[in-house]
Amino acid sequence: MSLHASSASSSSSSSASGSLLAPYGWDEDWQAAFAPYAAEGLVPGRVVRVDRGQCDIVTEDGLVRADTAFVTPHDPLRVICTGDWAAVETAGTPRYVRAYLPRRTTFARSTSSQRSEGQVLAANVDHAIITVSLAVELDLGRIERFLALAWESGAAPLVVLSKADLVPDPVTLSHLVEDVQQVAPGVDVLPLSSQTGEGVDTLRAIVGGGTSVLLGVSGAGKSTLANTLTGEDSMEVQAARDVDGKGRHTTTTRNLLLMPGGGALIDTPGLRGVGLWDAETGVGQVFAEIEELAADCRFHDCAHESEPGCAVTAAIEDGSLSVRRLESYRKLLRENQRIVAKTDARVRSEMLKEWKRRGAEGRAAMAAKRGGRAR
Numbered sequence: 595m596s597l598h599a600s601s602a603s604s605s606s607s608s609s610a611s612g613s614l615l616a617p618y619g620w621d622e623d624w625q626a627a628f629a630p631y632a633a634e635g636l637v638p639g640r641v642v643r644v645d646r647g648q649c650d651i652v653t654e655d656g657l658v659r660a661d662t663a664f665v666t667p668h669d670p671l672r673v674i675c676t677g678d679w680a681a682v683e684t685a686g687t688p689r690y691v692r693a694y695l696p697r698r699t700t701f702a703r704s705t706s707s708q709r710s711e712g713q714v715l716a717a718n719v720d721h722a723i724i725t726v727s728l729a730v731e732l733d734l735g736r737i738e739r740f741l742a743l744a745w746e747s748g749a750a751p752l753v754v755l756s757k758a759d760l761v762p763d764p765v766t767l768s769h770l771v772e773d774v775q776q777v778a779p780g781v782d783v784l785p786l787s788s789q790t791g792e793g794v795d796t797l798r799a800i801v802g803g804g805t806s807v808l809l810g811v812s813g814a815g816k817s818t819l820a821n822t823l824t825g826e827d828s829m830e831v832q833a834a835r836d837v838d839g840k841g842r843h844t845t846t847t848r849n850l851l852l853m854p855g856g857g858a859l860i861d862t863p864g865l866r867g868v869g870l871w872d873a874e875t876g877v878g879q880v881f882a883e884i885e886e887l888a889a890d891c892r893f894h895d896c897a898h899e900s901e902p903g904c905a906v907t908a909a910i911e912d913g914s915l916s917v918r919r920l921e922s923y924r925k926l927l928r929e930n931q932r933i934v935a936k937t938d939a940r941v942r943s944e945m946l947k948e949w950k951r952r953g954a955e956g957r958a959a960m961a962a963k964r965g966g967r968a969r
C-alpha cells in the first residue's frame with residue numbers, strides 16, 4: 595500500500611474531474627483547498643441535508659451521516675449548511691464533520707423580525723432561479739426583491755417566467771418578457787412551461803454546470819419545475835410516517851439533488867420565501883442603471899429629490915426611468931437599512947451586557963483582593 599502511495603496520488607482517481615463527486619461540483623480548486631484535510635486523513639463530501647446535530651454527506655464512498663458538533667459555532671452564519679463541502683472523519687462512531695471549506699457563495703436570510711439574526715440557508719450556489727408565474731399579474735417589485743437577494747448571495751440570478759402555456763399569444767408573451775427584462779438588467783429572462791416543455795432545455799443548459807436554487811412565492815411553480823429538472827418527486831419535503839406506532843414522525847428527504855442533465859439543485863423550504871439580509875450590494879446590482887445615473891448627479895450625496903443637477907430626476911422627466919422603479923429602489927434600501935440597524939442594535943446591547951458582566955466580575959475580584967478574603 596505505502597509503496598504505491600505516491601503513484602496513487604497522481605492517478606486518475608485523485609483528479610477532480612474523474613471524482614465521483616464531480617457531478618456534485620467538486621473541481622480542482624475545491625481539491626486544492628481540501629489538501630490540508632486530506633493530509634489529516636479526512637474525506638471530502640458535499641452536504642445534501644442538515645438536521646438537528648447531524649447531516650447527510652455524499653462522499654466518494656456513498657452517503658455518510660455525520661455529527662456536526664465541530665461545525666456548529668455560535669455565529670449562526672457559520673453553521674454548516676446544505677451545499678457546503680465538508681471534511682469528514684471516516685473512522686469512529688459517530689463520525690464527525692471536522693470542518694468545511696470556505697464558501698464561494700452564501701444564501702442568508704434574517705431569521706425573525708424579533709431577533710434579527712442572520713441564518714445561512716445554502717452554500718456554494720451558482721444560479722438562483724427566480725420563478726415567477728405568468729398565471730397572475732406580474733409584481734415587478736417582488737422580482738426586484740428576489741433579484742437583490744440573489745445578487746447578494748453571490749449566485750447569478752435568472753428569471754424563469756413559469757406557466758408560459760397560459761399566455762398563448764406570442765406578442766403578449768414577448769411584452770411580458772420585456773417588462774421583466776427592464777427590471778432585471780444583466781439577467782436572463784426565460785419563459786418556460788413545465789406542461790409543454792417550452793424553455794426547459796434552455797434552462798437545463800444554463801444551470802447544467804453548477805448548483806442552483808429555486809426562489810419564488812408559493813404557487814409560482816417551483817415544485818413542478820424542480821420535479822421536471824430532477825426527474826423525481828424531490829419536493830415531498832415533509833413526508834409523515836409512523837414507524838413504530840407511537841405517533842407521527844416527520845422525515846425530511848434530501849435537499850440537494852443531482853439533475854440528470856448535469857448540475858445540482860438545492861431545495862430547502864427556507865429558501866422559498868426569504869427576506870433581505872444585509873443586501874445593500876445586491877440592491878445596487880438590481881438597480882444598476884439608477885446607481886449609474888446617480889454617479890452623474892452634481893452632489894455626490896444627492897437624494898434625488900429636488901437637488902439641482904440631479905441626473906436621476908432628469909431621467910424620470912425624460913421618461914427613461916420610471917417612478918415605480920425609483921420608489922422600489924428606495925423601498926428596498928430602506929428595508930435593508932432597517933435590518934442592518936436592528937442587527938447593530940442587538941449586537942450593541944449584547945456587547946453592553948458582556949461589558950457589564952465583566953465589569954461586575956472585575957469589581958468583585960478587586961473587592962475580594964482588597965478585603966484579602968479568598969472566596
Ligand SMILES: Nc1nc2c(ncn2[C@@H]2O[C@H](COP(=O)(O)OP(=O)(O)OP(=O)(O)O)[C@@H](O)[C@H]2O)c(=O)[nH]1
Pocket residue numbers: 756757758759760786787788789790810811812813814815816817818819866
Ligand atoms: N398551466 C401550467 N400550470 C403549472 C405549470 N407549472 C406548475 N403549474 C401549476 O401551478 C400550481 C402551483 O405549482 P407548484 O409547483 O406547486 O408551485 P410552488 O411554487 O412549488 O408552490 P409552493 O409549493 O406553495 O411553494 C400547480 O397547480 C401546478 O400544477 C405550468 O407550466 N403550466
Ligand SMILES: [Zn+2]
Pocket residue numbers: 888891892896897898899901903904905906907
Ligand atoms: Zn440625484
